Amino acid sequence: MTLPLIVVLEGNSIALPLPRPAHPHEWRVYPETSPDEVVSRLREAEVAVINKAKLTAGVLAQLPALRMISVSATGTDNVDLAACRERGIVVTNVAGYADESVTEHALALIFALRRNLIGYVADVRAGLWAAAPSFSLSHRPVRDIAGETLAIIGRGALGEALARRAAALGMKILYAERKGAAQARPGYTPFEDALARADIVSLHCPLDASTRGLIGEAELARMKPDAILINTARGAIVDEAALASALKTGLLAGAATDVLSEEPPRSPNPLLAADIPNLIITPHMAWTSQGALQRLVEATIRHVDAFLDGAPLNRVA
Structure with missing residues (x-):
């Protein structure tokens, strides 16, 4: 059985390491990802874990394997939600953590x-x-x-x-x-x-x-x-x-x-x-208390597990 590939594009954007999902999977973490690296790194991914990386309609059109985007933030203005709905890509965010x-x-x-x-x-x-x-x-x-x-x-x-x-x-x-x-x-x-x-x-x-x-x-x-x-x-x-x-x-x-x-x-x-x-x-750090970061990483991966188990949580698309 082929395991779902989960790709983390911005591992260094949160000052705590992401826990691994409980669901069987293949796992790739990139510390940072430039805009011109997004497509190549997500080309085979079923699940993308992002923070501020931009996933536009043009980018999404080049990612036929992508089924889910777990945004490790509350705001989702960096993701084209309409394009995700058209392509059947589930998008989740983390509300209330900060x-x-x-x-x-x-x-x-x-x-x-x-x-x-x-x-x-x-x-x-x-x-x-x-x-x-x-x-x-x-x-x-x-x-x-x-x-x-x-x-x-x-x-x-x-x-x-x-x-x-x-x-x-x-x-x-x-x-x-x-x-x-x-x-x-x-x-x-x-x-x-x-x-x-x-x-x-x-x-x-x-x-x-x-x-x-x-x-x-x-x-x-x-x-x-x-x-x-x-x-x-x-x-x-x-x-x-x-x-x-x-x-x-x-x-x-x-x-x-x-x-x-x-x-x-x-x-x-x-x-x-x-x-x-x-x-x-201040340099966009209002959200970075230790308690908020812990809640954020736990919820981000909980949403991935829920999707892979067939019951997505906190969907925004």
């Missing part, structure tokens, strides 16, 4: 901006505290988050997890309705109103055709000038040039993002300019 990790990171970014932590750390290192005339250095504005209004865009598991934690800290929660919706559903605030009322806007929606460029010049202008924007979702949800301009001109008080439109940022990105104030960028 609820704690991502929402704690979002809160850390909120605290860092509202307490002006990055600026004060730089001041101390530059000797400003040592030269201060008083015991305290307090020239940068600091705000409490208790009582502030948090608008959450994306009411999935991550959005609701953030809402629970933020409410416990005394914040007021708004869930933004979809942009352009004719009317707001119960429990939601019209998109434009949510932006205008928020002290903090946090993005937790997937990247698709409806959310690409969702936050642009007009949306940033609608926000309060003392508001901040947090993005732990996908970089392309935000018009990065518009955000850079809003921060430099004082249209927005601050922003923090764990994601960029190109990762890693090989090409010039307006948010990486040295003269942008009140901006924190």
Whole structure:
């Protein structure tokens, strides 16, 4: 009997080794895979395990043996799901594994901006505290988050997890309705109103055709000038040039993002300019707590086993 070939394209993308499936199989792991290596490495595979590798319709058309894609992430914008459905390829993702990790990171970014932590750390290192005339250095504005209004865009598991934690800290929660919706559903605030009322806007929606460029010049202008924007979702949800301009001109008080439109940022990105104030960028690591990684690798392989046993779990296609 020929054993199903399982190919892992990005073994190094997760800081924990993937366990082997229990179902009999042949196993190949590649630490990294460039775009031009994807087809040759998956040509004989029945199951592909990926993280951020792109599987477009053109790539999938060259993989007649492929029956299943296990995405070791929640987002699946790197896979052409419509093409998978047409070809009968099962696609699974891992939902909920990083609820704690991502929402704690979002809160850390909120605290860092509202307490002006990055600026004060730089001041101390530059000797400003040592030269201060008083015991305290307090020239940068600091705000409490208790009582502030948090608008959450994306009411999935991550959005609701953030809402629970933020409410416990005394914040007021708004869930933004979809942009352009004719009317707001119960429990939601019209998109434009949510932006205008928020002290903090946090993005937790997937990247698709409806959310690409969702936050642009007009949306940033609608926000309060003392508001901040947090993005732990996908970089392309935000018009990065518009955000850079809003921060430099004082249209927005601050922003923090764990994601960029190109990762890693090989090409010039307006948010990486040295003269942008009140901006924190972390390198897409909000999801990487030890607990989240353990849940991720276990679920990724559990989905492979379930598929090979004829009962797929957590299908998105």
